[in-house]
Amino acid sequence: MTVLAKNSAKEHDNDLLVAVAAGNRRALEELYVSYHRRLARFLSRFTPRYENVEEIINDTFMVVWQRSKDFRYASQVSTWIIGIAYRTALKSLRRQKNHAGALRLDDYPEQTTDPTLETEVRDWLKHGLERLPIEQRLTLELAYHMGHSLEEIAAITECPVGTVKARMFHAREKLRQYLPTLGGSACALSMRDE
Amino acid sequence: MNYDHPSHAVREHQEISTLIPWYLNGSIAEHQRQRLDVHVSLCAECRDDLALERSVYLGMRAETAVEYMPAASLKLLQARLDGIDAAASVDLPAGLPAAQRPGRAAVPWHGVMAASVAVMAVALSLLAADRWLQARARTTRPDYYTVTTAVPRAPGEVIRAVFAPNITLVELQSLLDEAQLRIISGPTEAGVYSLAANSRRPVNSSLALLRGHAKVRFAESTQPSTGSGELP
Structure with a gap:
């Protein structure tokens, strides 16, 4: 049973957050379940262990629980929650990097991908993404994996639009630098996609 | 150009x-x-x-094939919230609205101390319970199981099922009513529910209904005659 009647996804999220701010645990649980899959899939691209994904999601929703009264509804609830997850993940990933060094490719779980996508491209992407600075990779993932707009990413990351543009530019440039050595020629890739 | x-x-x-x-x-x-x-x-x-x-x-x-189930993670979050609530209720005068509890906004140092004590108490209780369960398990069954080890079947169980994380309780109840099933245990850490029959309706018929539903990730009969399970 839902906590509040559903109108639209955004309005429903707003209603739930109002209820959370009033101390309604059921509303928090409903919000948690509705965001868990999206956040888990996003976060699992950065950390191979589910325990880490789970910890980041739960830390995110602890902040949602504690700070819901401060939310002013100037942005979408989804942008706010993903922004909290972004900052929580950023802290966690920096900590992991400091403690354990860069993750090896073998640490990542096997993934099932579009069968039409060439193995060569997947391998190149895996290697290339691992080598990006975390802020640049998160920007790319927010745009390509999560489908957020430039303005939404600026709100999520609490950065000016210009910074997001710069991160995106550098991420794309660096990925392409790895292309000739890791994944074949740019020409071959572009022809495959035509 | x-x-x-x-x-x-x-x-x-x-x-x-x-x-x-x-x-x-x-x-x-x-x-x-x-x-x-x-x-x-x-x-x-x-x-x-x-x-x-x-x-x-x-x-x-490209999506991963891994499906993350929120049930187990949510229980951990609930335990954390319970710890904060317990600490706040010890620390505050009665009648203070829930939304004004320190755990929800600014946590004062003594609140943190109380929360830490509460969490440690819960952790010690869990540790003690875990030790007791391990000791008991040693006398009755091995300390390990494999993926082929049969999980004890709940009495009356006819089907095991995993539902999509976004299924609502209304949808779940409607589906179970239609299939004439009821939940008798679950979810497990993997999100598996044990279902029992509410009527004499053939299990295969209920199983087919579950497998045909978009929000059923997995449905398996535990009756030997109904064949192997498959993804819907």
Whole structure:
């Protein structure tokens, strides 16, 4: 049973957050379940262990629980929650990097991908993404994996639009630098996609 | 492309290039989308740029096959919230609204101390319970199990099922009513529910109904005669 009647996804999220701010645990649980899959899939691209994904999601929703009264509804609830997850993940990933060094490719779980996508491209992407600075990779993932707009990413990351543009530019440039050595020629890739 | 001045052409290429990510993910404004469409239809360089970036985009859109179930994680969050609530109730005068509890806004140092004590108490209780369960398990069954080890079946269980994380209670109840089933245990850490029959309806019929539902990830009969389970 839902906590509040559903109108639209955004309005429903707003209603739930109002209820959370009033101390309604059921509303928090409903919000948690509705965001868990999206956040888990996003976060699992950065950390191979589910325990880490789970910890980041739960830390995110602890902040949602504690700070819901401060939310002013100037942005979408989804942008706010993903922004909290972004900052929580950023802290966690920096900590992991400091403690354990860069993750090896073998640490990542096997993934099932579009069968039409060439193995060569997947391998190149895996290697290339691992080598990006975390802020640049998160920007790319927010745009390509999560489908957020430039303005939404600026709100999520609490950065000016210009910074997001710069991160995106550098991420794309660096990925392409790895292309000739890791994944074949740019020409071959572009022809495959035509 | 034919431009009056070379610097104009360079600037146009740069601007088109910065639009490509947002063009690919569908978040670009309509007038910018049209501008890019016109440009790439005339400019081979930017057309190649777009094709290459589309490869990256499609590669990153590919989903993992792993399905994350929220039930077990949610229980951990609930335990954390319970710890904070317990600490707050010890620390505060009765009648203070829940929304004003320190655990929800600014936690004072003594609240943190109380929360820490409560969490440690819960942890010690869990540790003691775990030790007791392990000791008991040693006398009755092995300390380990494999994926082929049969999980003890709940009395009356006829089907095991995993539901999509976004299924609502209303949808779940409606589905179970239609299939004439009821939940007798679960979810497990893997999100598995044990279901029992509410009527004499054939198990195969209920199973087919579950497997045909979009929000049923997995349904398996525990009756030997109904064949193997499969993803719906």
